[in-house]
Amino acid sequence: MILSVHDLSVTLGGSHILQGVSFDVPPTGITALLGRNGVGKTTTLRAVLGEIPATGSVDFGGVPALGRPTHRLVRDGLGYVPEDRCVFAGLTVAENLRLAVRSQDPDFRTVFGLFPELKQRSDQSAGTLSGGQQQMLALARVLLNPQRLLLIDEPTKGLAPAVISAVAAALERMAERVPMLLVEQNLAVVRRLARDAVVLAAGRVAWHGPTEELLGDPARTRDLLGVGSTVRRP
Amino acid sequence: MSTVVLLTLTGLGLAALYFLIASGLSLVFGLAGVLNFAHGLFLSVGAYAGWFVATHWALGPAIPVGVAAGAATGALVELVVIRPLYRRPTEQVLATVGLSLAGVALLQSIWGADPRSYPRPAWTAHTTGVLGAQVPDDRFLLIGAAVLVLAALLAFLRWTRYGLIIRAGVENRAMVSALGIDVRAAFTLVFTLGGALAGAAGVLGGMYFGSVSPGQGAGLLIFAFIVVVIGGLGSVTGCAVAAVAVGLLQQFVNYYGTSGAGDVSVVALLAVVLLLRPGGVAGKVTA
Amino acid sequence: MTHPALAVDGVSWHAGTVPIINEVTLTVGPGEFVALIGPNGAGKTSLFNVVSGLRRPSAGRVLMGGADVTRLAPHKRARRGLGRTFQTSAVFGSLSVAENVALAVQAARGGSMRPWRRRSDRQIAAAAREVLDQVGLGELGRKAAGSLAHGQKRKLEIALLLAAEPRMLLLDEPMAGVSAEDVPALAEVVRGLTAGGRGVLMVEHHMEVVLDLADRVAVLHHGSLLGCDTPDAVMADATVQRAYLGEAL
Amino acid sequence: MKALIPLVLAVALPWSTLDIPFLFDGPLNSPGTLQLLGVCLVFGGLALGYDLLFGHAGLLSFGHALFIALGAYGVGILVNHFYWPLWTAVLLAVAGAAIAAFLLGAVALRVTGIALAMVTLAFAQVGWIVVNRDPGGLTGGEEGLPLGPAAVPGFLVGVANTVNLYWLALAFLVVVVAIVHGIRRAPLGRVLTGLRDDERRIAVLGLSPYRIKLATFVLAGALAALGGVVYVLLTGGATPYLASTDLTLSLIVMAVLGGAGTRWGALLGGIVYAYLDQRLTHVGGSLPGPLGQPLFVLGTLFVLAVAFVPGGLAGLRRRTLSATAS
Amino acid sequence: GSPQQAAGGGSDGPLKVGIIYSQSGPLASYGQQYADGFKAGLAYATQGTGKIGDRTVEVTYTDDAGDPAKAVAAAKDLIGKGYKVLGGSTGSGVATQLAPLAATNKVLFVSGPAATDALTGLNRYTFRSGRQSYQDVQTAKAYLGGGHKVLVFAPDSAFGKSNVEAVKAVIGSGGATVDSIAVPPTATDFTPFARQAKAAAPDLVFVAWAGTTASAMWQALDQQGVLASTTVVTGLDIRATWPVFGAAGSRLHLLAHYFDGATDNPAEQALAKAVPGGKTDLFQPDGFAAAQMMVHALQASGDDVDKMIGALEGYSFDSVKGTLTVRAEDHALLQPMFQAKMSGADTATLTDTIGADAAAPPAAAMKG
Numbered sequence A: 001m002i003l004s005v006h007d008l009s010v011t012l013g014g015s016h017i018l019q020g021v022s023f024d025v026p027p028t029g030i031t032a033l034l035g036r037n038g039v040g041k042t043t044t045l046r047a048v049l050g051e052i053p054a055t056g057s058v059d060f061g062g063v064p065a066l067g068r069p070t071h072r073l074v075r076d077g078l079g080y081v082p083e084d085r086c087v088f089a090g091l092t093v094a095e096n097l098r099l100a101v102r103s104q105d106p107d108f109r110t111v112f113g114l115f116p117e118l119k120q121r122s123d124q125s126a127g128t129l130s131g132g133q134q135q136m137l138a139l140a141r142v143l144l145n146p147q148r149l150l151l152i153d154e155p156t157k158g159l160a161p162a163v164i165s166a167v168a169a170a171l172e173r174m175a176e177r178v179p180m181l182l183v184e185q186n187l188a189v190v191r192r193l194a195r196d197a198v199v200l201a202a203g204r205v206a207w208h209g210p211t212e213e214l215l216g217d218p219a220r221t222r223d224l225l226g227v228g229s230t231v232r233r234p
Numbered sequence B: 001m002s003t004v005v006l007l008t009l010t011g012l013g014l015a016a017l018y019f020l021i022a023s024g025l026s027l028v029f030g031l032a033g034v035l036n037f038a039h040g041l042f043l044s045v046g047a048y049a050g051w052f053v054a055t056h057w058a059l060g061p062a063i064p065v066g067v068a069a070g071a072a073t074g075a076l077v078e079l080v081v082i083r084p085l086y087r088r089p090t091e092q093v094l095a096t097v098g099l100s101l102a103g104v105a106l107l108q109s110i111w112g113a114d115p116r117s118y119p120r121p122a123w124t125a126h127t128t129g130v131l132g133a134q135v136p137d138d139r140f141l142l143i144g145a146a147v148l149v150l151a152a153l154l155a156f157l158r159w160t161r162y163g164l165i166i167r168a169g170v171e172n173r174a175m176v177s178a179l180g181i182d183v184r185a186a187f188t189l190v191f192t193l194g195g196a197l198a199g200a201a202g203v204l205g206g207m208y209f210g211s212v213s214p215g216q217g218a219g220l221l222i223f224a225f226i227v228v229v230i231g232g233l234g235s236v237t238g239c240a241v242a243a244v245a246v247g248l249l250q251q252f253v254n255y256y257g258t259s260g261a262g263d264v265s266v267v268a269l270l271a272v273v274l275l276l277r278p279g280g281v282a283g284k285v286t287a
Numbered sequence C: 001m002t003h004p005a006l007a008v009d010g011v012s013w014h015a016g017t018v019p020i021i022n023e024v025t026l027t028v029g030p031g032e033f034v035a036l037i038g039p040n041g042a043g044k045t046s047l048f049n050v051v052s053g054l055r056r057p058s059a060g061r062v063l064m065g066g067a068d069v070t071r072l073a074p075h076k077r078a079r080r081g082l083g084r085t086f087q088t089s090a091v092f093g094s095l096s097v098a099e100n101v102a103l104a105v106q107a108a109r110g111g112s113m114r115p116w117r118r119r120s121d122r123q124i125a126a127a128a129r130e131v132l133d134q135v136g137l138g139e140l141g142r143k144a145a146g147s148l149a150h151g152q153k154r155k156l157e158i159a160l161l162l163a164a165e166p167r168m169l170l171l172d173e174p175m176a177g178v179s180a181e182d183v184p185a186l187a188e189v190v191r192g193l194t195a196g197g198r199g200v201l202m203v204e205h206h207m208e209v210v211l212d213l214a215d216r217v218a219v220l221h222h223g224s225l226l227g228c229d230t231p232d233a234v235m236a237d238a239t240v241q242r243a244y245l246g247e248a249l
Numbered sequence D: 001m002k003a004l005i006p007l008v009l010a011v012a013l014p015w016s017t018l019d020i021p022f023l024f025d026g027p028l029n030s031p032g033t034l035q036l037l038g039v040c041l042v043f044g045g046l047a048l049g050y051d052l053l054f055g056h057a058g059l060l061s062f063g064h065a066l067f068i069a070l071g072a073y074g075v076g077i078l079v080n081h082f083y084w085p086l087w088t089a090v091l092l093a094v095a096g097a098a099i100a101a102f103l104l105g106a107v108a109l110r111v112t113g114i115a116l117a118m119v120t121l122a123f124a125q126v127g128w129i130v131v132n133r134d135p136g137g138l139t140g141g142e143e144g145l146p147l148g149p150a151a152v153p154g155f156l157v158g159v160a161n162t163v164n165l166y167w168l169a170l171a172f173l174v175v176v177v178a179i180v181h182g183i184r185r186a187p188l189g190r191v192l193t194g195l196r197d198d199e200r201r202i203a204v205l206g207l208s209p210y211r212i213k214l215a216t217f218v219l220a221g222a223l224a225a226l227g228g229v230v231y232v233l234l235t236g237g238a239t240p241y242l243a244s245t246d247l248t249l250s251l252i253v254m255a256v257l258g259g260a261g262t263r264w265g266a267l268l269g270g271i272v273y274a275y276l277d278q279r280l281t282h283v284g285g286s287l288p289g290p291l292g293q294p295l296f297v298l299g300t301l302f303v304l305a306v307a308f309v310p311g312g313l314a315g316l317r318r319r320t321l322s323a324t325a326s
Numbered sequence E: 001g002s003p004q005q006a007a008g009g010g011s012d013g014p015l016k017v018g019i020i021y022s023q024s025g026p027l028a029s030y031g032q033q034y035a036d037g038f039k040a041g042l043a044y045a046t047q048g049t050g051k052i053g054d055r056t057v058e059v060t061y062t063d064d065a066g067d068p069a070k071a072v073a074a075a076k077d078l079i080g081k082g083y084k085v086l087g088g089s090t091g092s093g094v095a096t097q098l099a100p101l102a103a104t105n106k107v108l109f110v111s112g113p114a115a116t117d118a119l120t121g122l123n124r125y126t127f128r129s130g131r132q133s134y135q136d137v138q139t140a141k142a143y144l145g146g147g148h149k150v151l152v153f154a155p156d157s158a159f160g161k162s163n164v165e166a167v168k169a170v171i172g173s174g175g176a177t178v179d180s181i182a183v184p185p186t187a188t189d190f191t192p193f194a195r196q197a198k199a200a201a202p203d204l205v206f207v208a209w210a211g212t213t214a215s216a217m218w219q220a221l222d223q224q225g226v227l228a229s230t231t232v233v234t235g236l237d238i239r240a241t242w243p244v245f246g247a248a249g250s251r252l253h254l255l256a257h258y259f260d261g262a263t264d265n266p267a268e269q270a271l272a273k274a275v276p277g278g279k280t281d282l283f284q285p286d287g288f289a290a291a292q293m294m295v296h297a298l299q300a301s302g303d304d305v306d307k308m309i310g311a312l313e314g315y316s317f318d319s320v321k322g323t324l325t326v327r328a329e330d331h332a333l334l335q336p337m338f339q340a341k342m343s344g345a346d347t348a349t350l351t352d353t354i355g356a357d358a359a360a361p362p363a364a365a366m367k368g
């Protein structure tokens, strides 16, 4: 297991958001983290990353992760694409990318191959990019460096259908090299990419297993995610 | 003619002094987003450290010691006061206000409120004739130092990644960490640099004024603020341009205008610049 | 004759020297629901910014109910009944959820600058509660809006709009980030927005929602309007297929 | 209603001959103590008035002292040089300050954030320069402008009447509290908070951020001027300190020390700061080293408060309350 | 009950004296000298007993941090506690605010180093124990010789203006023309002003400058050739500031209120013995004289302020500076003044003494 989360609890602003979450992420493929709005998906990722105080235990690549500073974890190969993108609005696209470079040999080819727009806009300040362009930039930042695990929070949010398929394809290709923990609302994307799924409800893990078992069983899907599994093609 | 030459050269000297003081302020403000009211304190610490060495030991090491003292103060302040407050930017600024109050009082309790005369190389008191104008030599020292500092700062920002890290860190510190960068160390570095610049300005300012007093740094701060803001927040080149504009304007208005018009004209310049281009000279026009 | 709720007439906008929107002409009738789709970066949000007054167009006019509002400040347009949401949620973080809505209610009813209280202020709170129930945030009224999860903020945005009782609505990706479970309910809320002759212009990438709700779909590409037609006609268009929808997942 | 208890205590205080050693030098109703408390009350009011801008509306103004000085010097000049009756002078000075706030605010509020702070700082700096230059002998320059006792009504003159000045200070504070708290709970208060959070959002709701900010700026300016007037009556004259950035910085310190944007924070902060400032000066000489410098103690205290007591005194109170509750 | 009762002082308790001065703040070193002088003067005037008759003089020292508002608060506190005699005020700003307070509350106020002319003749209750600007200028006038064009180089502030006024009154009335350059007190570069001074080509430049930028100011005057081309007169400040003159020092014509070595008399010896280091300095005589005046006033009456005033008006006594006289009409303190030269950075030598009468300001009517 590349990541083992055990009994993770988080309290924010007086409310007990995560109440003992446990799950594992296997060292290959994509694991989806699902659940309705406000259930604590983002909170889980940020707790793993050490951005918010949490109790319990988190094990990243065999080393305890809780309590270690975020930047150390990242340097050990834990990449993070946050939910609200968090591109640096005051910096240009090129500067955003330059900042993210950690390795000797950043992989600009893959990045510009996936997102040619970023190359054209390298001198535009990131704050004026359209929503979708910002998302691409956020993804590009983690793709530059070699990674051991990616935490990706809703990468397709706000993207046009064509871009969603492009991003999905990119994630699929990346998944051949690095495992991912993916938060995603678009079940079509989940179905296509994720091998395993973890469903959160009421601060706990409500279900954990192969994605097929979840999405292939309409009753279970409705039960856990509140929707029919037949996701209409756009 | 000789009057114009004299006013121009001494105006540039004044500009150099403003730039030396404002550059550190601008660096910290532009990069770390902290309007550092304690910058005047850093300045005074550097000045007193240089003074102490120069009067008790030798003149030579005064500048390096002043710079080191300023840098150490900057680092200490960042580590002890600024760092724990990074989630609360307003409080950071306020803490520096508190520091400036306490620090000046502390210096005063150690060295008294009266100005101490500042040792300096004898040649700085001489003048050089330029087109009939007797230009004090210490102005050339100031201008030289300012150019040096400007070049060094530009190189730092251009050739290292720190400028980028810190600008990004101001916007979203957590995200910079999430890119695997120890953003805290970068902030400490900026404060150390700002302190070092203040220390240099303190020693050179002490030599320029021929004296040092606890409130000297704080007293100079207001014009430094104006220079920083006119120059566009955090732009070192903008800061240099603004310093020259302010120095020359003040000098000429003081000579040709009525008393007090020099200060008022500078303040008016600030107001006009801010209203026309809220981001300062180097800033982009915002809608 | 009745004027369209919103008419965009030959509007162009440049960011500095870069042209972003080129001569876009578009109308939304009273009670009509128009969806605006287009690739990321097409200029949809920019168009909203021009219409709501946050940006000045370099050419063209914006009309509301037949009146030219091109030169009006954002708040003046809002007072004439133009409401909008933002692509990244913009709610008042330090106010509670209920206060957020109360603020919108009082903004609509006037007297916001009143520095004293009245008995009638109770009604504002009641109206706010009603709106919150409508979008399903009824239980979170006392929570600080800043600490809401993303999807909850989206709903609050809609609540702010509803409270202001506008006549013309601009919605910028209302469904983005809303969990699949909540999409149908929120879609129902959005559908209801056209009641009482309100015009709605919505940017949205969720095609199910677009197809379900829109009377007409306008397609923006590189800042120009490719066309504006019924959902089925637009879906059938080959350019739209290629530029926007891409291949199936 | 709980707010009435301190008010009743404050009103009853001058009848008490209670002697609190260390805290005060004499019995509560001695002129020295009343003067000290009076100054505390004025600063409580000034800080709360400033917090209307700073804490509530999120407008960081570095020029608030300008309006305090306008009130103070306005009255001083009208009374000393033009022989106006005091109360007319007060009215005119406060109205003048409000007009000045309107004009300056109309210009300054076109920008936001740090730019606003700097423009207001610049305006106030001009005020400070003018006051110090003693134009036409009106302001007395760095020596200040003592208020001629002849112009002041008898019941405010003389040490024996210090109690009346205390009432005056208390009345000022009550006025400020009434206005600021009224606004907090009224529609305008909610709009101010909204403005602090997201100005763009306020605009698309149909409210003009500019007009709201300007109105707040003018109101705060008028309150500041009123405070300046009371301060002058209390201390017998205006000094350039009233026009200095230092005073504005002190107001910010007070607001934050107490808890900016809270109900009682700024008021409390103002009172505590003014008390410490005066008392430390009083006992300062007897303390060793830097402790003898009031500003050292105040500055250090402030830094510590900012670092360890987020939310200021108001936050502290809330936390101890919740700690005892659980 | 009444909301406030002033405590009355008994007629056989100790005699209470309040000294309000700068223990902290920018004028702390002036304040220190004043207080040292006061203690020495009190011991001298009471022959070391600290008593008048059989009543001890109980002195309360209070800090005003240079802030008039704090001084007023301290004064109200003391007056409220029944103090009838106040002294102090290191700075002019404090003095001008304390003086009206003394009058409205009918207590004796003996002002300290504050030099503002405005204090003289302000009201019956206010006296002064130091010199005033006018006396400085009278001393400077002696340097003018046959010249007739005078330039005042002073800050654009109340202090600067009062010096300009005094020079106009003293020297201008003697037929000389008086011009002035008003320098912004915040100036950091003095070249433009030095240049203006040089261009004016006066016979005498009267420099009134105090503050931390003095050194830069002197250097600019020197570098632009003002010191070389004309007679430059200025006041001698406390010893700690002497090095600030720098190279200019030996070429200046100094007028002095007081410096160590200006006089030699029993009072001066007593002062020298009492102060730390045995070296006397500028403002110690003011404190010394204040103590002498208060003791004399209290000898006349311990409680009746009118009697104290009566005793002080016209009082003439031997103090550190020589014989001082309180002029009855306007309470000006007539005193000798000194002219001096700097030799080296830390020695001033007396060149001349201006008699108390020659330095006396014109008598004014009492205003209140």
Ligand SMILES: Nc1ncnc2c1ncn2[C@@H]1O[C@H](COP(=O)(O)OP(=O)(O)OP(=O)(O)O)[C@@H](O)[C@H]1O
Binding pocket: A012, A013, A014, A015, A017, A035, A036, A037, A038, A039, A040, A041, A042, A043, A044, A083, C147, C148, C149, C150, C151, C152, C177, C179
């Ligand atoms: N700082 C905070 N203070 C209080 N509550 C918070 C805070 N941050 C988040 N919460 C609450 O924690 C819960 C979980 O938030 P989180 O952002 O993890 O949800 P999520 O599952 O990512 O939702 P979404 O799908 O909308 O992104 C929400 O109910 C939110 O309101």
Ligand SMILES: Nc1ncnc2c1ncn2[C@@H]1O[C@H](COP(=O)(O)OP(=O)(O)OP(=O)(O)O)[C@@H](O)[C@H]1O
Binding pocket: A124, A128, A129, A130, A131, A132, A133, A158, C015, C016, C018, C020, C038, C039, C040, C041, C042, C043, C044, C045, C046, C047, C087
């Ligand atoms: N100030 C600016 N300077 C330069 N380019 C800008 C500026 N503002 C917007 N743009 C560019 O204009 C284009 C349109 O942006 P806009 O935000 O309107 O896109 P959008 O259609 O809303 O996209 P999305 O669906 O991704 O939100 C983008 O390419 C963006 O980068």
Ligand SMILES: [Mg+2]
Binding pocket: A041, A042, A043, A083, A153, C149, C150
């Ligand atoms: Mg989330």
Ligand SMILES: [Mg+2]
Binding pocket: A130, A131, C044, C045, C046, C087, C172
């Ligand atoms: Mg958009």
